[in-house]
Amino acid sequence: MDERDETPRAGRCAIVGRPNVGKSTLMNRMLGQRLAIATPKPGTTRTAILGVCSIERPPTQIAFVDTPGLLTPRSALHEVLVEQAQLGLAEADVIVFLTESPSDTRGDKPNLEVRDADRPALAMLDGLKTPVILAVSKVDRLKNKQLLLPFLEAYQALRPFVAVVPVSAQRGVNLDALTKEIRAHLPEGLLYDDPEFLTDRPTRFFVGEMIREAVLRHVQKEVPYGAAVLIDRMEEGPMTRIHATIVVEKDGHKGIVIGKGGERLKTIGTEARQAIEQFLDCRVHLELWVKVIEGWTADPTKARRLATEGQS
Template sequence: MNKSVTNTLTDADVILLVIDKLSWTDEDEAIFKKITHKQPILIINKVDLIKDKQLLLPFLEKITSQHHFLSVVPLSAQKDRSFDSLLNEIRINLPIAPPVFAEDDITDAHIKFLASEFIREQLFRFLGDELPYATTVVIDKFEETPTLTRIYATILVNQANQKAIVIGNKGEKLKEIGTHARQNIEKIMDAKVYLELWVKVKSGWADSELSLRQLGYEV
């Protein structure tokens, strides 16, 4: 998995490094040191939870004196504050280049990847800090017809208690995740979509080279 992360960092045109409030942890430092080929955009998330806002400026001055960033964007992700500023920073730092794929070049493989990413996005959105680190999404089946596309996906977690977190009380959390992911998939496909989600426990999958390869990660 570390190899996949490193390759992704190398291929990325813009890198976003997200930290919580006024905290720069050892993990943040380790990730920053992996980003050797370009400067990231630093996102300070959850600024709405900083009680004393006067602490923000000294923190910014300290962190930017010790590390080099393209820019720094204070953000409240859950409350959708400053997203326009973040999107603008991403736009101005993206290189001008020809499209990697033709505009109408949408294949099953692309849709499967996008579907898993949309599901993953909603996991982050609805679970936040509760989201288990070792969580991934697998598209088990993809069936496309003229009137309906059926997508069957599994959310893999490491432990039974993590499964309960993803499912939520009476399945409400999983239902919300599925509904919003389906709506996003329908927009990109411009078609009706049936999305079925399952949550399964696969202990140790993130530490198993065989499991990682089977799930498409480079190890």
């Protein structure tokens, strides 16, 4: 970035795209810390999550809003995810539309066409006056970088983008270039007095998310999509005590989360506790329960409550 440019700039930058393209990983990398959970399973993020990135020179505050992956809704839970992504878009000064780079690292022929799965996300940008940056994630998976050109052109033929930036959040590729493009579209002035301000979500929200992340990492097939976490009790202190319930949507899923002789729940608990200890920087005592709320992802009221639990 041009460090001679001393104009303070700040504003909101929504990161949108189809599920699993690396939106949360990108936001975390830009923030320099793991705030939003990220897993190999699509549908990981369920709400719009604020993460403020403060840069000293030139003075810049980028209020990132990580959003749930956009898809054509097929359940009440999906409707909530789309609604949350829309919330993220609503007040954005600039939007990063993230799609995934074609890959040639597994010997397969890279597909250089616009992905159909991107269309619901692209459609949501229609009619918005907000500038949109096209970012292509995971470029570490493409050896022949020349192939990016026709891929980018295919997207640029669909709608105007104010900039195009291929990135790799995992390897830290081109993130400065992305920051520079975002900054160029932010209004002058600063948003936050406290240069350390990171997010508006309470600690218990992140605690719940870290438990859900551990669940997502250890269960397969349809079980993760019907998993939610409720924090029943949290007493902060030198040793923070947390009681939480993992909610699943089918009877059969309960046994899967618990595992043979309780082994899987024990592993989930240990992993979640370690992540929470690192996040809170203190010792944690975590107790987990598993409960069935039959078909909650299909029920609009329950889906809204369970997907957005702990937001404020």
